[in-house]
C-alpha cells in the first residue's frame with residue numbers, strides 16, 4: 001500500500017467552478033472574490049471577511065492592522081506551525097511563549113497572566129489541530145489587561161465553543177486553505193473581523209496599500225497578498241459543501257479512534273465535548289512518556305517504509321534554528337517539548353478508505369512493539 005499523509009477532496013463541482021472563471025474576463029479582483037468573502041463571513045458569523053493568498057499573509061495583516069510593531073510583545077504558543085509566530089516577527093515584535101495544556105495541546109490559559117509586561121500588546125492563541133483554545137478565559141485576560149487577541153483558526157474551520165464558531169472570539173481571526181486543510185483554495189487564507197477599520201486596512205494592505213479606486217495612489221506600505229478569482233471559485237465550491245467535508249473527516253477520526261483504542265502505548269486526540277466541538281484537521285497520536293523521541297522517529301521511519309505517509313507534528317517553534325537570537329533553550333517549555341518529541345500525524349483525508357485505516361492501525365501495532373524493545 002501507499003497511503004499519503006493528506007489530500008484534498010475535489011469533485012466535478014470544484015473543477016467546473018474553476019473552469020467557469022477561466023471563461024470570464026475576471027481572473028482577479030472580480031465577482032468571485034466578493035462572493036467568497038460574503039459567504040465566508042456569513043458562515044463564520046462575522047461582519048467582514050478579507051480573502052488573502054495565504055494564512056500567513058492573513059496573520060501578517062492582522063498584526064499590521066492592529067499596529068503591532070518594533071519591541072511590542074505578543075504572547076503565544078510554541079506548539080504551532082511557525083507562521084503564527086512569524087507574523088509578528090515580520091514587524092519586529094517579540095515572541096513571549098507560554099507552555100501548553102497537555103490534554104488539549106493549546107496554550108495553557110492559566111500561565112498567560114504571569115507573562116504580561118508593559119510591552120505586551122496581544123495574545124495570539126492557536127486552535128491546534130482544530131481543537132479550540134479556552135477563549136473564554138483568554139478574553140477575560142485580554143479585557144483585564146487591555147490586550148488585542150489575534151485568533152489563529154487556520155486549522156479550525158467549523159470548530160465551535162458553546163455553539164459559537166472559532167474565529168469569532170477575537171479582534172481578528174485567520175483561516176487557511178492549503179490543500180491539507182479541511183477546505184482548500186489551492187493556496188489561500190481569510191482574515192475575519194467585526195471591526196470595519198481592520199477589514200478596510202487589510203483590504204488596502206493586500207492590494208499594495210491602495211485605499212480606493214485610485215489605482216496608482218498608495219496610502220500605506222502594502223503588499224500583493226491578493227487571492228485570484230480562480231482560487232475564490234474553488235473556495236466557494238468547497239464552502240458550499242463544508243458541512244459534508246467536515247462530517248467526512250469526523251467519521252474517519254472516529255474510525256481511527258475506535259480502531260486504536262486498545263493500543264496502550266499511545267494517547268489519542270481529544271474528541272468533541274459538551275461545550276467544545278472540534279474540527280478535524282489532522283489525526284495526531286502521541287506515544288506515552290516512556291518512549292523517547294528517537295523511538296518515535298524510528299517508528300515513523302518504519303511506517304514510511306511500509307508505505308504510510310506520516311510525520312512529526314509539530315516540531316517546537318522556540319527551538320527552531322532561526323530563532324537562536326532570542327536565547328530560547330531546551331527545557332524552556334517542558335510540556336511542549338515532551339509532546340512534540342512523541343507526536344505522529346497519521347494519514348488523514350476525506351477519502352481515506354476503511355482498508356487503508358485498518359492497514360495503518362495494523363502497521364502501527366506491529367511496529368510499536370518493534371521500537372519498544
Ligand SMILES: Cc1ncc(COP(=O)(O)O)c(C=O)c1O
Nearest residue numbers: 054055056081083084154176178
Ligand atoms: C496554525 C497555522 N497557522 C498558520 C498557518 C499558515 O497558513 P498558510 O500555509 O496558508 O500560510 C498554518 C498552515 O499550515 C497553520 O497550521
